[in-house]
Amino acid sequence: MDFTEHTALDAVLASFADTPDARLRQILGAVTRHLHALVHELRPTTAEWESAIAFLTAVGHMCDDTRQEFVLLSDVLGVSMLVETMNGDARGTEGTVLGPFHMSESPRRELGDRIDEVGTGVPCVVTGTVTDPDGEAIPGAVVDVWQCDENGFYDVQRPDTQPPGNGRGLFHADDRGAFWFRGVVPTYYPIPTDGPVGRLLGASRRHPYRPAHVHVIASAPGFTTVTTHMFVADSPYLDSDAVFAVKHSLVRDFAESADAAEAARYGVPVPFRRAHFPIRLARAGRPR
Incomplete structure (x- = not known):
């Protein structure tokens, strides 16, 4: 033929x-x-x-x-979020994109540790809980977090100014499913535009910016792993994320606190910012 x-x-x-x-x-x-x-x-x-x-x-x-x-x-074409959305489990926290910077293993840290090893930026305390959809605690759940610094760069982008593992942490929730850590308030930033994807955005007159966020992967045996974000409520670009990842349920206030006693308890200066991020994990293998 x-x-x-x-x-x-x-x-x-x-x-x-x-x-x-x-x-x-x-x-x-x-x-x-x-x-x-x-x-x-x-x-x-x-x-x-x-x-x-x-x-x-x-x-x-x-x-x-x-x-x-x-x-x-994949991110800027919306395919990453489409695949994530199609595979999401409505019983758990909504998922978002992994992103291109989960490229190095997060260092194991103890609850309450600082993930910021540079000591610049606005200090913040992030607390959270990991539960099943019924609100029952998941003790020992693994919470992997990573974020940019106050200038919008990840450690792998600026190895000359950030040590490896800066802005990253691997935590295990306590017996109540609780986790907490110290960091800095992330900022909005442009995705890398020095390559072909950046040229594509320029040719289509699209901006490259992402709203401020902290990446999170939460997992536990017997539960479906969720890859998600915690978005900063007052950040620009929440309504036009370059990779389409913003979901209303994931936006959190990073409220300023002047509580000296609370600051002393967490080991941060006054004032600082405070955010709380509850995570629900769906049980693996159950109908959605």
Whole structure:
């Protein structure tokens, strides 16, 4: 059979017909059908198709141990949040994107420790609880947090000014499911724009900014792990996050406190900011 514009799809689908893994066969078929449909719709020139290949090649070249440009591309196209939303569990805390900067292992820290190792920025105390959907505490739940500094940079972006692990912490909730740590109030920041994803945003006249947030992954045996954010309530860009990750239920006040006794209890100066973030984990394996 000649390979023509009208026979191309059938020819490629037939080539995958003997794929042993049924799910892989389904995926290859769907990707092929949609990609061929896109080409039929857009009818790209050879030069345009070569530009598309060059763009994806450039995205791959920007990926290394501390930068994941493909994650960034998935994020700005809304695909990361779409997949997260489709796989979310309504019984637990709403999930959001992992983001491109969960690139290094968070250091194990004790409850109440500082995740800020630089000593600059507005101090804050974050408290929270990890429970099941019925409000029962999950003792020993693991809470992995990471955030940018007050200038909008993660440790992997500025190794010359931030030590490895700055802004990161791996905590275990106590017997009441409670956790708490000290840090600095994060700021809004632009996603990296020095690569092909940044050029894509520029070409489409989209801004690159994300509202201020703290990343959180919470997990426990027998429960579904949730990857989420805690957003700062008064931050710019809450209504136009470049990666579409803001959900109303995740926005939290970082209220200023001048309570000297509370500050002394947590080991922070007065005034400081205070936020509370309750986390619900759905039990694994139960119907949603």
